[in-house]
C-alpha cells in the first residue's frame with residue numbers, strides 16, 4: 001500500500017528524532033536555561049531549540065504549510081545569553097546519518113534567523129489548509145525531573161489530524177513493558193532499552209519503533225490497544241500535576257468502573273502512546289477549571305495514534321476533539337481515551353461523576 005502521506009511521515013519522524021537528540025543533550029547539561037512563562041509554566045533551552053529544528057525541517061520540505069507551535073522567541077530577543085545557549089545547541093545538533101540529515105534541509109544560517117524560525121510557529125490555526133502543530137517538549141516538568149516527556153508533531157488538513165508522531169525518549173522500547181509511574185525515570189540513553197517513536201497516518205494504522213539518532217529504525221511494529229476483558233484489571237493514566245487534571249474525580253470514576261489499580265501518573269503525551277500500544281488501557285484528563293482551554297499541540301498526535309490503534313478519543317461530553325477552531329481545543333472539555341469497545345461505558349461513568357447530562 002502506498003501511503004497518502006509518505007513524505008510527510010518520513011520528514012516528521014526524522015524531525016522528531018533530531019529534536020530529541022537536542023532535548024537529550026540538554027537533559028545531561030547542568031544549566032537547562034529554564035525560564036518561567038507568563039502563565040508560570042517552565043520553558044527550557046531544550047523547548048526552544050527543538051522547536052527551531054522541527055520548524056526548519058518542515059519549512060525546508062513544505063514551505064507553504066502553516067505551523068502552530070507552543071513557544072515564541074520574544075523572550076530570547078532580549079536575553080542574548082539564553083539566545084546564544086540555544087544557538088550553540090541548534091547549530092551543533094544533527095542526525096548521524098548524512099542522507100537523513102540532508103532530507104531535513106540545510107542548517108539554519110544564523111542565531112537571528114533561528115529566532116525568526118521559532119516565530120514561524122505563530123499560525124492561528126483553523127479549519128482550512130495544511131497546518132502542522134508542534135509541542136517541542138510536552139511535559140516540560142517531567143523532562144526537568146528526568147521523567148516522561150514527548151516531542152510531538154502532527155499534520156492537520158482542513159482541521160483533521162492526518163499524521164501524528166510522538167518521540168518519547170524515556171519510555172521503554174518494548175511495547176509490552178508494564179506501565180508504571182516511575183518507568184523510564186532517569187532512563188539511560190546508551191543501553192538501547194529506552195526511547196520510542198510512535199507514528200500514525202489516518203486510515204493506515206499506528207506503529208512504534210526504536211527512537212534512533214540517525215536514519216529511521218527499520219524495526220517498526222504495528223501497535224494496537226489491548227481489549228479490556230475485565231475492568232477490575234484495567235489500568236488508567238492521568239497527569240502528574242493535579243492542576244492539569246482533576247485527580248479526585250478520576251479516582252471516583254475508577255472506583256465506579258471497578259478499576260482496582262491506582263492511576264499511573266505520567267507527564268506528557270507518553271500517556272497516549274502507552275495506551276495505544278496496550279501498555280495501559282485508559283487515559284482520563286478531567287477539567288480542573290472552566291476557563292482553561294487545552295492546546296492543540298498537547299493532543300493532536302496522541303489523538304490520531306490512539307484512534308489508529310483501535311481507540312476512541314472524545315471530551316467529557318462525548319465529542320471528538322476538534323482541532324479546527326484555532327490554537328486551542330476551544331470547543332472541547334477534557335479528554336477521555338479508551339479502547340473503542342469500552343469507551344461508551346467509561347464515558348457514561350465520567351458523565352455520571354461529573355454531573356453531565358448525556
Ligand SMILES: Nc1ncnc2c1ncn2[C@@H]1O[C@H](COP(=O)(O)OS(=O)(=O)O)[C@@H](OP(=O)(O)O)[C@H]1O
Nearest residue numbers: 137138139140141239240241243244266267268292
Ligand atoms: N491548567 C491546565 N490544565 C490542563 N493542562 C494544562 C494546564 N496548564 C498547562 N497545561 C498543559 O499541560 C501540559 C502537560 O500535560 P501533562 O498531562 O503532561 O501534565 S503533567 O505534567 O503530567 O502534569 C503542558 O504541556 P507543556 O507545557 O508542553 O509541558 C501544558 O500545555
Ligand SMILES: [Mg+2]
Nearest residue numbers: 041042070140
Ligand atoms: Mg509548556
Ligand SMILES: [Mg+2]
Nearest residue numbers: 135138139298
Ligand atoms: Mg505540552
Ligand SMILES: [Mg+2]
Nearest residue numbers: 070135137138
Ligand atoms: Mg511543551
